[in-house]
Amino acid sequence: MNAPVKLDLRDVSTFPTRRDEAWRYSDxxxxxxxxxxxxxxxxxxxxxGPFAAIAGDELTFANGRMAGGxxxxxxxLEGGVQRLRFVTDATGGGWQAELALTAAAGAHVILLETYxxxxxxxxxxxxxxxxxxxxxxxxxxxxxxxxxxxxSVSIAxxxxxxxxxxxxxxxxxGAKLQRHDTSVLHPGQGAKLRMDGVYxxxxxxxxxxxxxxxxxxxxxxxSQLAKGxxxxxxxxxxxxRIVVEQGADQTDARxxxxxxxxxxxxxxxxxxxxxxxxxxxxxAHGNTVGALDAATLFYIQSRGVPESEAKAxxxxxxxxxxxERIEHEGARAIVQAFVAERLEGLL
Amino acid sequence: xxxxxNLHVAIGETxxxxxxxxxxxxxxxxxxxxxxxxxxxxxxxxxxxxxxYEVTAGTANLDGENLLALAADAxxxxxxxxxxxxxxxxxxxxxxxxxxxxxxxQRKARGEPExxxxxxxxxxxxxAAELKMDFDMLRRGLNVGFSGGExxxxxxxxxxxxxxxxxxxxxxxxxxxIDALRIVAEGVNAMRAPQRSMLVITHYQRLLDYIIPxxxxxxxxxxxxxxxxxxxxxxxxxxxxxxxxxEAA
Numbered sequence: 001m002n003a004p005v006k007l008d009l010r011d012v013s014t015f016p017t018r019r020d021e022a023w024r025y026s027d028x029x030x031x032x033x034x035x036x037x038x039x040x041x042x043x044x045x046x047x048x049g050p051f052a053a054i055a056g057d058e059l060t061f062a063n064g065r066m067a068g069g070x071x072x073x074x075x076x077l078e079g080g081v082q083r084l085r086f087v088t089d090a091t092g093g094g095w096q097a098e099l100a101l102t103a104a105a106g107a108h109v110i111l112l113e114t115y116x117x118x119x120x121x122x123x124x125x126x127x128x129x130x131x132x133x134x135x136x137x138x139x140x141x142x143x144x145x146x147x148x149x150x151x152s153v154s155i156a157x158x159x160x161x162x163x164x165x166x167x168x169x170x171x172x173x174g175a176k177l178q179r180h181d182t183s184v185l186h187p188g189q190g191a192k193l194r195m196d197g198v199y200x201x202x203x204x205x206x207x208x209x210x211x212x213x214x215x216x217x218x219x220x221x222x223s224q225l226a227k228g229x230x231x232x233x234x235x236x237x238x239x240x241r242i243v244v245e246q247g248a249d250q251t252d253a254r255x256x257x258x259x260x261x262x263x264x265x266x267x268x269x270x271x272x273x274x275x276x277x278x279x280x281x282x283x284a285h286g287n288t289v290g291a292l293d294a295a296t297l298f299y300i301q302s303r304g305v306p307e308s309e310a311k312a313x314x315x316x317x318x319x320x321x322x323x324e325r326i327e328h329e330g331a332r333a334i335v336q337a338f339v340a341e342r343l344e345g346l347l
Numbered sequence: 348x349x350x351x352x353n354l355h356v357a358i359g360e361t362x363x364x365x366x367x368x369x370x371x372x373x374x375x376x377x378x379x380x381x382x383x384x385x386x387x388x389x390x391x392x393x394x395x396x397x398x399x400y401e402v403t404a405g406t407a408n409l410d411g412e413n414l415l416a417l418a419a420d421a422x423x424x425x426x427x428x429x430x431x432x433x434x435x436x437x438x439x440x441x442x443x444x445x446x447x448x449x450x451x452x453q454r455k456a457r458g459e460p461e462x463x464x465x466x467x468x469x470x471x472x473x474x475a476a477e478l479k480m481d482f483d484m485l486r487r488g489l490n491v492g493f494s495g496g497e498x499x500x501x502x503x504x505x506x507x508x509x510x511x512x513x514x515x516x517x518x519x520x521x522x523x524x525i526d527a528l529r530i531v532a533e534g535v536n537a538m539r540a541p542q543r544s545m546l547v548i549t550h551y552q553r554l555l556d557y558i559i560p561x562x563x564x565x566x567x568x569x570x571x572x573x574x575x576x577x578x579x580x581x582x583x584x585x586x587x588x589x590x591x592x593x594e595a596a
Contacts, residue, residue: 293435295435296435298397300449301423302396302419302422302423303445305448305449306418306420306456307418313437313440314437314440321439
């Protein structure tokens, strides 16, 4: 399995560049300054964040530090809702943090993870690892809401236990460079994986959704649906890779990526990839990049809806298919509202 | 009400309408009939403001206001409604959401207060029942999986909710069986009013047995070549377009 990079903001030699195959569309070294000062501590943020309405535990990193000042932690989740907030309030500078999460055997956990950027031109790097013990269920919902000139990387490595279930929905709104990277070691053995993503990009924003799933054993499921749009001079990157290793028979893996390219200056780089080394598998992938249908737009406008609102309605419906797959009802409603608001600002 | 004078319209390099003139006074229903390729759909799309239909000469005024200067949504807010020959499907946008968005967008454009959810739902329920539509259907994606008849009923429901001043029905009878045709025609007839004009565009006379027009116009070669009362439609049905078009030439 291609291990994700070990990014260390203190050491420019660890910064990936486009010469690194997995980073060819997202040149971190070019986007980030060579020397990054540690972002200073700031007044502790108000509790809550985008998912404040959902009751649960909250763990916050403010400029990369926890309430006690640590930049790393290990957490065992026994069940329920866990809010995980990475709040940045910095102009220039940067932070890095590490978190190891374990979903206990049989636990049912909702993780509401938010990247809330309030400053400018900062560099953020979060490294997470997830272990799902046997039979654990974890739904991870990630909202990336950062300033246009920030550089932000979130890398996660996930190991699934027997019969466990990991479901992820990432909503990216881009930054100078925003990368959300998830690598999953899938043992098969009845474990289920959902790896969804949405990106909504305008201006000169860049977002990169990269996933690698390795099916190492028989009888595993993966379902991936990513949708997004890029307008203005924005750039979206979708890299989805599913590897089915020899012996991982009865693997059922499906990947789809559909995108809307809404401007001549925008760019979408999509690289869906299935690498199958087992015989008895059911795998499929699809990828489309298109524009909004002019006839449908006219139909909506002919009913009195202004063009920008008509476009928002259509794009919301387009990405809505991904959001429908969020299982937690309250979280789904919050994500839908977040997406609707973003789209209105974009179109 | 609607006054079209010397309208010339081109799609790309091809001129389709070549000096069409037509007046529809308030409260009247006028039918526009014509052979395939005469420019019937071009007329309806041009009035509704579809991009790509280039007006090279002429005017089209609604109550003295130049429609051709307005974007499609602004025309709708002024009271223009086109019932599409082939209504489009919009997956992921429930019909009920679409209706409410349209009603309130028009109200906003006219500076009127939005319709609240309870009043809106009550009105939609009543009008859907009149059209014998299953209300649950309105929770599905607009027109997605609807039959031809259901799509046309959905058009009439939109029309009833938006209460336009000028109704344009583009080949509304196409793809309808006789029962669906009757329901749709009843829906249209229920909307006849002294301050509302209708333009019924059709190839066949059949629809005009149910929606009786005050005037019938024959469109051929991009112009109105003959006009008359409802009997003209029956004459066309008997004799075909060839003779009238030849006489006019």
